[in-house]
Amino acid sequence: MYKKVMKSFGKSVIGGSIAALMLAGSMTSAMAAWPERPVTLIVPWSAGGGTDATGRMIGSLLEKELGQPFNVVNRTGGSGVVGHSAIANAKPDGYTVGVITVEIGMMHWAGLTELTGADYTPIALYNADASSLLVRADSPWESAQDLIDAVKADPGAHKSSGTGQGGIWHLALAGMLNSADISPDASPWVPSQGAAPGLQELVSEGVDIVTCSIVEASALVDAGKVKALALMNDVRLDAYPDVPTLKEDAGLDWQMAAWRGIGGPKDMPEEVVTTLTAALEKVWNSAEFQEFMNGRGFGLVWKSGDDFATWMSDSDASLGEVMQAVGMAK
Amino acid sequence: MDSILQAFMLVLDIKVLGVMLASALFGLFVGSIPGLTATMAAALLIPFTFFMEPVPAIAAIVTTVAMAIFAGDIPGALLRIPGTPASAAYCDEAYAMTRKGQAETALGVSLVCSAIGGILGSAVLAMTAPVLAEFAIKFSSFEYFWLACLGLSCAVVVSSGSTLKGFVSLLIGLFIATIGIDVTAGHPRFTFGSVEMMGGISFIPAMIGMFAISEVMRYVAAPGSQQAAPQQPIRNVFKGIGSILSRYKLNVARGGVIGAVVGILPGAGADIAAWIAFAMSKRFSREPEKFGTGHVEGLVDAGTANNAGVAGAWIPALVFGIPGDSITAIVIGVLYMKGMNPGPTVFMNQPELINAVFIVFFLANLALIPLGFLAIRLSRRILYVPRKVLIPIILMFCVVGSFAINNTVFGISVMLVMGVLAYVMESNGFPVAPTILGIVLGTMLESNFMSSMIKADGEFSGFFSRPIAATLGVIVILIWIIPLVRLLVKLVRKPQTA
Amino acid sequence: MQLNDAVTGLVLVIFALAEIAYSSTFPALHGQAYGPSLFPILIGCGLLACGLMLIARGLRERRSAGAENAPWLRWGDWAQDPAMRINMMLIPGSLIAYILLSDFIGFIPLCIVLLSLLLYRLGSSLGASVLYAVVVTIVLQLLFSRVLLVPLPGGITSALFR
Numbered sequence: 001m002y003k004k005v006m007k008s009f010g011k012s013v014i015g016g017s018i019a020a021l022m023l024a025g026s027m028t029s030a031m032a033a034w035p036e037r038p039v040t041l042i043v044p045w046s047a048g049g050g051t052d053a054t055g056r057m058i059g060s061l062l063e064k065e066l067g068q069p070f071n072v073v074n075r076t077g078g079s080g081v082v083g084h085s086a087i088a089n090a091k092p093d094g095y096t097v098g099v100i101t102v103e104i105g106m107m108h109w110a111g112l113t114e115l116t117g118a119d120y121t122p123i124a125l126y127n128a129d130a131s132s133l134l135v136r137a138d139s140p141w142e143s144a145q146d147l148i149d150a151v152k153a154d155p156g157a158h159k160s161s162g163t164g165q166g167g168i169w170h171l172a173l174a175g176m177l178n179s180a181d182i183s184p185d186a187s188p189w190v191p192s193q194g195a196a197p198g199l200q201e202l203v204s205e206g207v208d209i210v211t212c213s214i215v216e217a218s219a220l221v222d223a224g225k226v227k228a229l230a231l232m233n234d235v236r237l238d239a240y241p242d243v244p245t246l247k248e249d250a251g252l253d254w255q256m257a258a259w260r261g262i263g264g265p266k267d268m269p270e271e272v273v274t275t276l277t278a279a280l281e282k283v284w285n286s287a288e289f290q291e292f293m294n295g296r297g298f299g300l301v302w303k304s305g306d307d308f309a310t311w312m313s314d315s316d317a318s319l320g321e322v323m324q325a326v327g328m329a330k
Numbered sequence: 331m332d333s334i335l336q337a338f339m340l341v342l343d344i345k346v347l348g349v350m351l352a353s354a355l356f357g358l359f360v361g362s363i364p365g366l367t368a369t370m371a372a373a374l375l376i377p378f379t380f381f382m383e384p385v386p387a388i389a390a391i392v393t394t395v396a397m398a399i400f401a402g403d404i405p406g407a408l409l410r411i412p413g414t415p416a417s418a419a420y421c422d423e424a425y426a427m428t429r430k431g432q433a434e435t436a437l438g439v440s441l442v443c444s445a446i447g448g449i450l451g452s453a454v455l456a457m458t459a460p461v462l463a464e465f466a467i468k469f470s471s472f473e474y475f476w477l478a479c480l481g482l483s484c485a486v487v488v489s490s491g492s493t494l495k496g497f498v499s500l501l502i503g504l505f506i507a508t509i510g511i512d513v514t515a516g517h518p519r520f521t522f523g524s525v526e527m528m529g530g531i532s533f534i535p536a537m538i539g540m541f542a543i544s545e546v547m548r549y550v551a552a553p554g555s556q557q558a559a560p561q562q563p564i565r566n567v568f569k570g571i572g573s574i575l576s577r578y579k580l581n582v583a584r585g586g587v588i589g590a591v592v593g594i595l596p597g598a599g600a601d602i603a604a605w606i607a608f609a610m611s612k613r614f615s616r617e618p619e620k621f622g623t624g625h626v627e628g629l630v631d632a633g634t635a636n637n638a639g640v641a642g643a644w645i646p647a648l649v650f651g652i653p654g655d656s657i658t659a660i661v662i663g664v665l666y667m668k669g670m671n672p673g674p675t676v677f678m679n680q681p682e683l684i685n686a687v688f689i690v691f692f693l694a695n696l697a698l699i700p701l702g703f704l705a706i707r708l709s710r711r712i713l714y715v716p717r718k719v720l721i722p723i724i725l726m727f728c729v730v731g732s733f734a735i736n737n738t739v740f741g742i743s744v745m746l747v748m749g750v751l752a753y754v755m756e757s758n759g760f761p762v763a764p765t766i767l768g769i770v771l772g773t774m775l776e777s778n779f780m781s782s783m784i785k786a787d788g789e790f791s792g793f794f795s796r797p798i799a800a801t802l803g804v805i806v807i808l809i810w811i812i813p814l815v816r817l818l819v820k821l822v823r824k825p826q827t828a
Numbered sequence: 829m830q831l832n833d834a835v836t837g838l839v840l841v842i843f844a845l846a847e848i849a850y851s852s853t854f855p856a857l858h859g860q861a862y863g864p865s866l867f868p869i870l871i872g873c874g875l876l877a878c879g880l881m882l883i884a885r886g887l888r889e890r891r892s893a894g895a896e897n898a899p900w901l902r903w904g905d906w907a908q909d910p911a912m913r914i915n916m917m918l919i920p921g922s923l924i925a926y927i928l929l930s931d932f933i934g935f936i937p938l939c940i941v942l943l944s945l946l947l948y949r950l951g952s953s954l955g956a957s958v959l960y961a962v963v964v965t966i967v968l969q970l971l972f973s974r975v976l977l978v979p980l981p982g983g984i985t986s987a988l989f990r
Contacts, residue, residue: 040737040979046656053663056376071977072373073737077529078511078518085525086738110516113525159785166516190471190781191514196652196659200596203650206470206785219651222673225467296666366976374976494885498840498878505847505871512864517854519864543919550915551906553950722946723964725919726939729926730968734978739927746923757829757904758836776867783862 034094034272035068042090042098044083046076049194050215050298051260054127055099057292058262061283066275079103079164081113088119090265094272097123097264102168102257105316109323110166111330117312121268124280124304125261125311127293129213130233131172132243136202137227144230144249147209148180155186160209161198165191166328169198171319172232172256173211174326176246179254184326202226213258214240215297232256239297259301259315261308277304337685340385341693349386350393350690354697357394358705361401364411364538365731368398368640369656376660384668385686391664392687393694395657399600399637400444400702404709407436409724411542416636418537418766419488419604426624433710438571439626440633441702443582446575447634448695450586451593451641456688460674463649466594471781472793476802477595478775481602483809484609485764495760502751503768504775506531513773514780526740533769535732535741536748540762542728543749548756549721578630581611585634592635593642598774599655600639605767607635641691648672648684830902834886840879848872915949922946934983935973939965 039062043055052074059070075083080103090096100120107113133144141147151158162169170191174184187209192198195212202210203225210217210226214237220226230249231237246252262280264273283289284302293300303311323329340346353375360371371394379387402414407424420440427436454462469477485500486493509520510530521527575582585607592603611631612621621628643654644661651672653659665672670683677684712720732741752762786792794800851868890898906912922942930938943961948954972978 038977038979046659049659052373056373060376069977071979073979074373075529075736075738078525079516081511082525082529112511112516112518112528156787161781164516165514188784190784191777192781193513193777196596200467200652201470201781203467204470204473206472206781219671219673222671222675223650224674225650292667295669296663360976363971363976494878494881498875498882501871501874501878505868505875508868508871515855515864517864519854519868520850543923547916547919550919550950551904551912718950719947719952719960721950722943723960725922725946726943726964726968729923730972730978730980733980734972734976737979739930742923742927746920746927750920754829754831758831758833779867780862788862 034269034275035066037095038069038071039066039094040090040096041070041072042083042087042096043072043074044076044080044087044099044101044103046074050129050213050296051099051101053296054260054293054298057289058099058126058280058283061286061289062279065279065282079107079110079112079167081107081115084115085113087263088115088265092121092265092268094264094268094276097262097276100261100263100312102259102315102319105312105319106166106168106171106323109320109329117309117316119266120263121266121273122305122308122312123262123264123273123276124284125259125301125308126280126284127261127298128257128259128301129215129299130231130237130255130257131169131211132214132217132231133173133176133229133246134199134202134210134212134214134217134221134226135208135229136205137224139208139227141229143244144246144252147229148177148182148250151177151187151209152180152182155183156188158187158208159190159206160187160211161190161192161201161207162195162210162212163192163198165189166323167191168256168258169195169211171322171326171328173209174328175256175322176211176232176252176254178322178325179252180250199226214243218297237297237299257299259311261303261312263308273305280304333681334685336682337689340682340686341389341689343385346386346389346690349382350389350694350697353390353393354397354694354701357397358401358701360394361398362404362413362705362709363731364405364413364542364728365534365734367414367534367735368395368402368416369660370735371395371398372657372660376664379664379667384670384683385690387664387668388661388687389690389694391657391661392690393697395640396444396448396637396691396694396698397701399640400441400698401705403440403444403633404437404705406541407433407440408709408712409542409720410545411724411728412537414601415533415537415770416600416604416639418541418601419608419636419763420629420632421541422763423608423621423625423628426622427626427629428624428713430624432624432626433713434706435570435574435626436624436629437706437710438703439574440629441699441706442571442575443585443630443633444637444702445695445698446582447586447589447637448641448698449692450634451590451638452688452691452695454590454638455641455644455691456685459645460649460677462594463645466596466646466654467650467652468798469595470796470799471778471785472796472799473802474595474598474774475778475782475793476799476806477598478771478778479806480802480809481606481767481771482775483806484605485767487609487613488605488761488763488767492759495758496764499755499760499762500764500768502755503765503770504772505768506536506765507769507772508776513777526738529736530773531744531769532732532735532741534735535744536769537766538728538732539745539748540752540766542724543745544752544756544762546721546725546728547749547753549717553718574626575630578627581627581630582634584610585631586638588631589635589638590642593639593654594645596643596646596652596654599643599657600636601770603639603642604632604636605770608632637695644687648676648687649674829904832886832898832900833882833889835900837879837882837884837886840875840882844872844875844879847875918946918949930981930983932983935980936965936969937983939968 041059043052045051056072059072062070075086087098104117108116160173170189177184190207195216198210201207228243230246231243232246232255360366372391399416402417406412406417406421407428410425412418412421424436511518511528518528588607589603592598608628611628612618643658646652646654647658670676732745851865854865856863906916940961944957947957973980
């Protein structure tokens with residue numbers, strides 16, 4: 001496949017005459033079933049992140065499945081608004097779909113956009129990662145309870161980070177404090193451009209607490225720089241059996257996860273949705289995809305069609321509730 | 331020793347070498363097209379690396395990126411369109427050399443310096459990765475804030491002509507960087523309800539506009555003024571370039587060190603390294619007046635620095651899984667997929683794989699020299715195309731290039747507005763380089779300032795409360811105060827001497 | 829296009845004042861003394877100061893001997909020649925045309941038309957212009973959409989090209 005690209009590159013350099021021939025040869029008039037030309041897969045986050053990595057994996061596996069390239073296009077910026085708008089506003093012909101992330105249920109509460117999960121044709125949810133509570137390895141806190149007590153005892157002293165102001169991981173921490181009857185401002189949030197810079201702040205002793213998915217911190221956990229106190233999930237993870245859930249540790253029911261799914265603009269043709277869902281389910285079940293997701297520690301979840309729509313509206317409602325409680329909703 | 335031998339066996343495989351050659355050509359090609367960055371080249375490779383063994387997969391990315399960073403210099407020197415952001419710092423200088431008929435010298439020097447920089451960076455990576463990574467993760471927002479200030483002070487150095495106009499230009503760049511959703515509070519600024527503006531002004535289309543579109547407009551306004559002087563080919567490559575390098579060997583070393591150090595720091599990549607190196611070169615040059623007229627010295631520093639930075643960025647990525655730049659963010663994904671989970675353990679458990687990565691770095695940078703010369707020889711022909719034909723073609727390339735970065739015509743609008751702005755600025759003696767630097771550093775400056783203020787509960791003393799931050803802070807303040815004091819002394823003395 | 833420094837300064841001052849006024853409407857950061865308005869306002873103040881200095885410099889320049897009647901604004905030589913005036917407008921014009929029409933018309937026809945026009949206006953013969961335009965367009969289309977997977981707009985021609 002790689003060679004194919006290099007070969008066509010060579011040809012295009014040789015000259016316009018050969019190029020013209022190739023172009024003429026590539027013209028077709030026959031209309032076949034979807035997809036009959038390359039599909040654009042919009043990723044609302046930048047190249048290199050978790051959403052991008054999973055999107056590209058799905059794109060290349062869908063290409064194998066459906067025989068047309070799925071071109072990943074990063075439409076970044078605006079806390080995800082730009083990319084999510086691009087998916088919702090695309091022509092609903094099936095040739096533009098995208099990765100929808102948990103932020104779709106947050107942006108409209110923050111007053112950034114009118115878009116909600118209901119503005120998409122839901123295809124399928126493929127991943128959800130619970131938030132974890134991380135501190136420096138030399139931190140005196142040994143459990144989430146220690147941390148909560150410390151924040152309660154000395155409001156404002158322990159700063160936290162992990163993403164931008166009002167981002168998903170900020171909400172995870174604010175919601176946890178809220179459910180423990182502490183003001184969400186008791187641990188001031190230091191905005192960062194993602195989990196990695198937030199973790200850097202943690203290790204460099206800039207902040208004391210980071211909330212993000214455990215996947216994003218795994219290298220630092222393995223290196224003995226950072227320890228995970230608790231997981232905001234209903235069960236423990238297979239990859240980290242020693243990390244308790246928040247319920248076990250501090251008796252709090254609070255849970256928060258970031259999720260990713262595939263969706264398209266509203267009113268996509270029925271047959272496209274059927275074909276795509278079937279192909280995606282095959283991809284999700286494939287050994288390659290499972291191995292890739294497990295290898296990096298991404299949580300595997302599958303919900304298609306209406307189940308995905310219900311998931312999105314549930315997520316939207318609970319996020320709105322928390323955002324109102326912690327004063328982030330406009 | 332055993333693991334090094336094993337590593338050589340892994341790399342010196344016909345399949346790995348084949349992949350490297352193909353990736354090299356691909357990297358040269360992508361890097362030389364404006365609008366397509368080294369990051370994009372790496373992202374395009376991802377689907378192919380899925381189906382490769384770990385060593386060829388990493389080799390493909392390393393080789394592609396090394397080639398792309400150099401190849402960005404080619405359109406920068408020949409047409410004043412930096413192919414990648416890492417070439418922006420010295421694009422004008424290289425283009426000025428082309429107009430003097432020294433295109434091949436400019437490109438030859440930047441090629442050899444790129445290779446040397448890459449090898450220096452690789453050596454740093456191979457020998458000191460775990461130690462330096464410990465240093466790199468000591469940087470918090472306080473340190474980054476001072477680093478951004480240090481970068482900004484380069485603006486005054488790199489701008490030629492009036493200092494006042496240089497400042498205006500820098501402020502325009504900083505203003506452009508504030509457009510979009512602000513990083514601290516999530517409030518949309520200067521977006522006027524446009525969703526596209528919420529994402530901010532993309533750097534690549536802005537850069538293409540400011541360099542290339544303004545150049546196109548200058549040609550149309552005064553055709554005939556721009557035909558490049560007849561080019562002097564370099565007969566003996568090693569004699570021509572060798573003499574320049576031996577004259578500036580200190581610059582090579584300095585560029586390499588700056589590149590590696592800046593590259594290691596997560597969040598400051600090859601492009602910032604190139605700016606700082608270029609400014610240092612001018613500041614400490616014996617002939618600073620020659621800068622801006624097509625002087626090779628700055629190219630030596632900055633050309634070395636950006637390739638050294640590429641290797642440096644791998645250090646925190648390999649040791650702690652913290653990406654040094656957007657390219658290593660992609661690399662981390664590939665490492666996980668190949669079971670080489672970043673972290674100190676990979677150095678202990680899979681030393682042969684890590685050593686193979688280092689060997690690939692050296693090989694890729696060595697291969698840069700012959701392949702790069704081939705690329706220079708081929709691309710030089712572009713200068714023989716009459717300008718009246720070349721200019722419209724450049725325009726269309728820029729259109730497609732700025733579209734490609736986000737696949738939206740908004741990029742073309744940005745390019746147009748910035749192009750017209752740069753044309754007006756340059757006709758009135760405002761340098762454009764500080765604007766570009768302002769766009770690059772604006773967000774870094776603001777977000778780290780805000781984060782620091784939140785962490786220090788609004789106390790300015792926080793900026794001096796940590797050893798590295800305090801040191802950097804004092805350096806920055808000295809850099810800014812000394813010229814002011816000198817100016818004041820001059821003003822006070824003037825009446826007496828007159 | 830050359831402006832007297834005083835004119836540039838005035839433009840900067842007006843821009844800076846508007847920018848500061850607009851920035852001060854930004855909401856403050858929750859529980860913080862500084863918010864998203866801080867940097868824009870600082871930048872605005874900087875531009876204001878630089879603008880005022882430029883005005884002073886421009887006026888001083890005009891007062892200096894021999895420059896009393898120097899124009900505030902001087903267009904370049906191109907503005908005297910009608911053909912060049914059109915060419916100069918054609919650069920932003922063709923970019924705006926591309927921005928507005930590319931989605932509807934599609935990359936291939938639009939690029940051929942714009943390129944032929946520009947090449948012809950800049951002095952190539954009509955036949956050569958069209959030939960170059962077609963070849964360059966095809967190369968660009970193949971390079972970007974085939975090799976680099978950039979989805980160039982298909983427009984009305986998307987039914988013809990896969």
